[in-house]
Amino acid sequence: MDVFGLLDEKLRASLVEKGIIEPTLPQQKLIPLILNGDDVLLLAPTGSGKTEAAILPVFSKMLSEAGQPISTIYITPLRALNRDMLARLIEYGKAVGLSVLIKHSDISDKERREIVIHPPNVLITTPESLQIML
Incomplete structure (x- = not known):
């Protein structure tokens, strides 16, 4: 599943501009859960996309909820x-x-x-x- 497709269109465009096309494993697992409002705990190595896994769905929800x-x-x-x-x-x-x-x-x-x-x-x-x- 393309979890980036679940995000706000502006965020998706920003990812493409940065050259981020494929989600990392932490992003694949967390983005749908955070968008669903679930509580999560992520432990992953440096450089695995943790920040984006956490903040992109939050930003997306902020945009949809003004x-x-x-x-x-x-x-x-x-x-x-x-x-x-x-x-x-x-x-x-x-x-x-x-x-x-x-x-x-x-x-x-x-x-x-x-x-x-x-x-x-x-x-x-x-x-x-x-x-x-x-």
Whole structure:
């Protein structure tokens, strides 16, 4: 089954532009489950497409449900991982019209104000930063 065919058309076009034609095994298994609203836990090696397996169906659902600002919070255990994820998620977000920002203790006051004034559709953060926000 072509699980990419289950995704929003704009996301599919973004994948083609990146040269991603065939889904990896984690993507094949997870995309349908996440689109169905199932809870999942993925353990897979580096470079196996975990990020896309997790975020593409979430972005697709956000597009179909016209979510409000900060309708998705992406929590990673480390700030370094946040920064690694940010560029990729921004790229996918731009392709489909979703904004992505990062929140952790190292961001500037200007960046913090931006999150409050113009909340993103997707906020990437750590558990500690999320606890402070709540």
